[in-house]
Amino acid sequence: MFLLASPTTSHSIPTKTLIQDLSLSFSLSPHYSSLRPKSLDFKKKMKQLSTKVTSNGHGQDSSYFLGWEEYEKNPYDEIKNPNGMIQMGLAENQLCFDLIESWLAKNPDAASLKRNGQSIFRELALFQDYHGMPEFKKAMAEFMEEIRGNRVTFDPKKIVLAAGSTSANETLMFCLAEPGDAFLLPTPYYPGFDRDLKWRTGAEIVPIHCSSSNGFQITESALQQAYQQAQKLDLKVKGVLVTNPSNPLGTALTRRELNLLVDFITSKNIHLISDEIYSGTMFGFEQFISVMDVLKDKKLENTDVSKRVHVVYSLSKDLGLPGFRVGAIYSNDEMIVSAATKMSSFGLVSSQTQYLLSALLSDKKFTSQYLEENQKRLKSRQKRLVSGLESAGITCLRSNAGLFCWVDMRHLLDTNTFEAELDLWKKIVYNVKLNISPGSSCHCTEPGWFRVCFANMSEDTLDLALKRLKTFVESTDCGRMISRSSHERLKSLRKKTVSNWVFRVSWSDRVPDER
Amino acid sequence: MGLLSRKATCNTHGQDSSYFLGWEEYEKNPYDEIKNPDGIIQMGLAENQLSFDLIESWLDKNPEAANFKREGQSIFRELALFQDYHGLPSFKNAMADFMSENRGNRVSFDPKKLVLTAGATSANETLMFCLANHGDAFLLPTPYYPGFDRDLKWRTGVEIVPIQCTSANGFRITKSALEEAYELAQKLNLKVKGVLITNPSNPLGTTSTRTELNHLVDFVTRKNIHLISDEIYSGTVFTSPGFISVMEVLKEKKLEHTDVFKRVHIVYSLSKDLGLPGFRVGVIYSNDDIVVAAATKMSSFGLISSQTQYLLSALLSDKNFTKNYLKENQIRLKNRHKKLLAGLEAAGIDCLKSNAGLFCWVDMRHLLRSNTFEAEIELWKKIVYEVKLNISPGSSCHCNEPGWFRVCFANMSEQTLKVALNRLKMFVDGQSSTTRSQSEHQRLKSLRKMKVSNWVFRLSFQDREPEER
Numbered sequence: 001m002f003l004l005a006s007p008t009t010s011h012s013i014p015t016k017t018l019i020q021d022l023s024l025s026f027s028l029s030p031h032y033s034s035l036r037p038k039s040l041d042f043k044k045k046m047k048q049l050s051t052k053v054t055s056n057g058h059g060q061d062s063s064y065f066l067g068w069e070e071y072e073k074n075p076y077d078e079i080k081n082p083n084g085m086i087q088m089g090l091a092e093n094q095l096c097f098d099l100i101e102s103w104l105a106k107n108p109d110a111a112s113l114k115r116n117g118q119s120i121f122r123e124l125a126l127f128q129d130y131h132g133m134p135e136f137k138k139a140m141a142e143f144m145e146e147i148r149g150n151r152v153t154f155d156p157k158k159i160v161l162a163a164g165s166t167s168a169n170e171t172l173m174f175c176l177a178e179p180g181d182a183f184l185l186p187t188p189y190y191p192g193f194d195r196d197l198k199w200r201t202g203a204e205i206v207p208i209h210c211s212s213s214n215g216f217q218i219t220e221s222a223l224q225q226a227y228q229q230a231q232k233l234d235l236k237v238k239g240v241l242v243t244n245p246s247n248p249l250g251t252a253l254t255r256r257e258l259n260l261l262v263d264f265i266t267s268k269n270i271h272l273i274s275d276e277i278y279s280g281t282m283f284g285f286e287q288f289i290s291v292m293d294v295l296k297d298k299k300l301e302n303t304d305v306s307k308r309v310h311v312v313y314s315l316s317k318d319l320g321l322p323g324f325r326v327g328a329i330y331s332n333d334e335m336i337v338s339a340a341t342k343m344s345s346f347g348l349v350s351s352q353t354q355y356l357l358s359a360l361l362s363d364k365k366f367t368s369q370y371l372e373e374n375q376k377r378l379k380s381r382q383k384r385l386v387s388g389l390e391s392a393g394i395t396c397l398r399s400n401a402g403l404f405c406w407v408d409m410r411h412l413l414d415t416n417t418f419e420a421e422l423d424l425w426k427k428i429v430y431n432v433k434l435n436i437s438p439g440s441s442c443h444c445t446e447p448g449w450f451r452v453c454f455a456n457m458s459e460d461t462l463d464l465a466l467k468r469l470k471t472f473v474e475s476t477d478c479g480r481m482i483s484r485s486s487h488e489r490l491k492s493l494r495k496k497t498v499s500n501w502v503f504r505v506s507w508s509d510r511v512p513d514e515r
Numbered sequence: 516m517g518l519l520s521r522k523a524t525c526n527t528h529g530q531d532s533s534y535f536l537g538w539e540e541y542e543k544n545p546y547d548e549i550k551n552p553d554g555i556i557q558m559g560l561a562e563n564q565l566s567f568d569l570i571e572s573w574l575d576k577n578p579e580a581a582n583f584k585r586e587g588q589s590i591f592r593e594l595a596l597f598q599d600y601h602g603l604p605s606f607k608n609a610m611a612d613f614m615s616e617n618r619g620n621r622v623s624f625d626p627k628k629l630v631l632t633a634g635a636t637s638a639n640e641t642l643m644f645c646l647a648n649h650g651d652a653f654l655l656p657t658p659y660y661p662g663f664d665r666d667l668k669w670r671t672g673v674e675i676v677p678i679q680c681t682s683a684n685g686f687r688i689t690k691s692a693l694e695e696a697y698e699l700a701q702k703l704n705l706k707v708k709g710v711l712i713t714n715p716s717n718p719l720g721t722t723s724t725r726t727e728l729n730h731l732v733d734f735v736t737r738k739n740i741h742l743i744s745d746e747i748y749s750g751t752v753f754t755s756p757g758f759i760s761v762m763e764v765l766k767e768k769k770l771e772h773t774d775v776f777k778r779v780h781i782v783y784s785l786s787k788d789l790g791l792p793g794f795r796v797g798v799i800y801s802n803d804d805i806v807v808a809a810a811t812k813m814s815s816f817g818l819i820s821s822q823t824q825y826l827l828s829a830l831l832s833d834k835n836f837t838k839n840y841l842k843e844n845q846i847r848l849k850n851r852h853k854k855l856l857a858g859l860e861a862a863g864i865d866c867l868k869s870n871a872g873l874f875c876w877v878d879m880r881h882l883l884r885s886n887t888f889e890a891e892i893e894l895w896k897k898i899v900y901e902v903k904l905n906i907s908p909g910s911s912c913h914c915n916e917p918g919w920f921r922v923c924f925a926n927m928s929e930q931t932l933k934v935a936l937n938r939l940k941m942f943v944d945g946q947s948s949t950t951r952s953q954s955e956h957q958r959l960k961s962l963r964k965m966k967v968s969n970w971v972f973r974l975s976f977q978d979r980e981p982e983e984r
Contacts, residue, residue: 048646048708048739048740048741048778049645049646049805049806049809050644050645050646050647050648050651051648052644052645052648052809053644053645053646053805053806053809092596094592094596097591097592097595100591100595101589101591101592104582104583104591108582111581111582111583111822112578112581112582113574113581119571119574121567121570121571121574122564122567122571124793125567125570125790125791125792125793125794126562126564126790126792126793127793128634128786128792128793128795163633163795163816163817163818163820164598164815164818166815166816167816167817170816174520174522174523174670175519175520175522175523176518176519176520176523177520178520178521179649181520195812195815196815196816200644200670200813200816238518269518270518271518308518316598320595320596321595322595322596322598323594323595323596323597323598323820323821323822324595324820324821324822325598325633325818325819325820325821333519335519335523335524336519336523339519339522339523339524340523342665343669343670345634345636345665345666346633346636346637346640346666346670346816346817347633347637347816347817348633348634348795349795349820350633350793350794350795350819350820350822350823351793351794351795352581352793352794352820352822352823352826353820353822353823356822
């Protein structure tokens with residue numbers, strides 16, 4: 001059978017950074033999409049490769065990449081290219097490198113492959129045990145505990161190291177789902193999941209639709225609807241996967257949502273994966289509530305359901321180290337720990353890196369100072385973005401975590417459609433020269449939302465980006481009208497402490513808010 | 516059980532075999548020259564510990580590479596953020612050059628056709644995902660590296676069909692063996708997507724001959740399938756005949772602009788040549804840009820730490836270092852190999868004549884109670900428990916003849932190797948009569964004088980089939 005696929009000839013894929021956030025795959029399963037007449041030779045060749053290669057389940061063929069390509073062609077530089085494109089589509093944390101650099105300067109052994117002045121190069125060069133370096137797992141477990149205010153404990157023996165959470169998530173899919181099984185994910189979600197969870201595993205994602213009407217929170221009816229949808233599609237649901245704090249929303253799940261989730265997976269007898277990669281970026285007044293907190297509070301610690309709850313973590317966001325490829329799976333199910341450990345052979349963490357980071361994270365003075373300072377800086381940076389947006393008449397979902405804001409630009413759309421969203425996005429990329437992420441790439445069901453990152457550039461660059469945006473908004477008809485009046489309205493609305501609600505700036509009919 | 520996938524609950528990862536007994540025993544009772552001189556000596560680990568001093572001295576002279584500095588400036592942030600799955604360009608350039616150097620610069624490698632992965636384990640699995648669908652098959656010559664059962668099959672659903680090789684001709688791949696394997700796959704209703712060889716071979720320690728490589732290229736051309744050449748041991752070739760890469764053969768046969776050229780893929784790693792398995796550095800090299808593109812995206816699931824990429828790009832970019840290292844590494848491997856050989860000979864044990872690798876393929880058929888795999892496992896258990904040496908039984912490598920064992924020689928000190936060989940000799944002397952071992956020793960010495968390359972010297976005290984060439 002011939003497989004017709006869009007040729008994956010070399011894109012000018014950005015060389016600077018990994019395309020974590022960029023896949024735009026609307027397909028439910030990783031099979032062939034666009035049909036175009038192809039030469040016989042090409043068809044013959046396609047037969048020789050796997051369907052994984054010839055389909056585009058990696059999700060990276062979308063027009064979404066336009067933004068990335070444009071950025072690469074014309075990257076902003078304060079001095080060399082002040083009119084270039086500002087990258088606001090990359091969820092990186094560049095705010096606290098100085099803290100790590102200063103630690104490295106004071107602790108040269110860690111990077112120099114030494115322990116107490118003695119070279120341990122040989123030991124590290126040979127260390128390929130998939131159980132991971134014990135000191136490193138211990139340090140990771142303690143760091144994860146510290147992030148959760150030491151309210152829960154993590155047993156290093158239940159940690160499986162992986163080359164980034166990309167690897168951790170895929171591995172969990174391999175462990176929990178057969179090809180064709182489904183996981184339910186609340187929308188909007190991180191675009192990379194389409195590749196990470198589905199591509200090579202054959203698993204399917206069925207969305208749990210969340211909407212702005214209640215601040216995109218997960219509701220019981222949304223969960224049930226998603227489950228039924230899966231059944232209608234004849235897909236066996238193996239679990240739910242949430243990102244907490246959420247990407248792209250920047251909000252931490254509420255206790256109510258977590259309870260809902262735990263009850264749901266208990267009643268359906270399925271798994272819950274909580275990707276807590278942003279747990280250390282929580283800067284709001286609220287405390288981060290992990291699903292592990294909820295299991296403890298509900299006294300479910302040694303029950304069946306606790307064995308079906310798995311946490312994924314990584315140092316890519318909290319510590320800003322995506323290049324070092326450090327991820328972890330935490331599970332109370334020893335069969336999963338055992339299987340995932342063996343699977344980690346396909347993506348072990350470099351022993352050189354394990355050693356460096358075990359030294360760093362074992363320094364409790366460092367970790368406590370880092371977490372505190374990181375939160376402070378993130379908070380102040382987020383505030384800066386929010387007020388800059390406000391002065392352009394743009395609001396965002398009230399957030400308390402993450403490296404980005406979920407921005408409401410619905411009032412700037414020509415029509416309430418995804419085509420209009422993409423039109424607006426192209427304007428922002430080409431005219432305003434800001435690379436931001438359109439909500440459709442995150443499978444958002446409502447057009448007009450965009451994810452805008454704030455922690456991957458300098459303060460000055462952020463200010464410039466906001467200025468450009470303001471200029472753009474004011475140049476549009478509705479923008480001029482709205483920015484003045486809504487600025488006032490926003491100020492008064494803010495005084496009512498309404499958490500996680502969306503402030504609507506509507507000049508068109510909208511569905512009234514529900515809670 | 517319904518809650519976990521079949522992959523998690525099955526044992527296709529292959530790690531439940533009794534083979535692990537040896538490992539467990541070693542862990543319980545590891546040899547230490549001073550603290551535990553009666554412990555088990557590890558000879559089942561294909562590690563290269565012979566040339567660390569060369570790397571350590573380079574590190575001493577070049578502290579920036581490990582300290583995130585370039586020309587005195589910190590590049591920590593740049594590295595911390597670098598997660599581009601295209602890999603660090605300076606590292607890919609250095610790898611391509613190093614691979615070329617390993618092949619005497621007879622072929623060149625384009626860094627743009629390189630895909631970096633977390634070790635050859637990841638590279639091999641990724642290639643399977645790219646080239647085969649669930650249920651398809653790859654043909655592998657036996658004996659082969661036990662890890663392939665997990666790496667190639669476990670999560671991919673791909674099958675392995677063996678190309679049977681025997682001691683009759685030094686375990687060389689023959690045309691008929693290739694055809695038989697292909698037919699077997701068809702009988703099993705499996706679609707053959709390609710052949711995978713390890714060159715130099717693990718566990719044989721031999722390099723593929725030009726004849727074999729030509730057979731393979733012709734075969735994959737005729738059948739319109741792929742050829743993966745895992746050349747992870749390419750830098751461990753310590754004596755003649757030299758290393759011939761499949762890339763050289765393609766060049767010689769002027770196949771560079773043909774279809775088959777795009778179906779030949781190479782896997783490489785720094786785990787054996789440089790002795791750095793902990794750093795997780797593997798590579799796929801392919802002339803097919805679709806495979807390169809797909810494998811590059813798949814490498815997201817196993818990228819190499821940027822910290823490590825930077826260190827090694829500095830190391831491998833130093834041509835003085837690489838030249839000296841490759842040469843010295845070969846000399847040391849050759850010496851160590853000689854010592855193992857001599858020690859085995861003194862115990863009346865022979866092995867397949869080899870010119871590469873970190874191990875020997877040792878013939879202990881004469882020590883078997885019967886020509887069966889049960890007898891092989893029995894012998895193996897004796898060697899683990901009584902002789903206290905952890906060596907690898909041929910059955911774990913899917914060898915179809917009982918009695919062969921892989922014995923590593925580069926993962927311990929010279930002194931430890933001596934101890935191991937002494938123990939072995941004492942064991943053998945205890946097994947058979949003293950006279951037999953002495954006469955065998957003589958026979959071996961005279962046989963050696965006849966330059967019969969890659970033939971197995973049979974030490975038979977039972978009926979055997981006559982050797983064929």
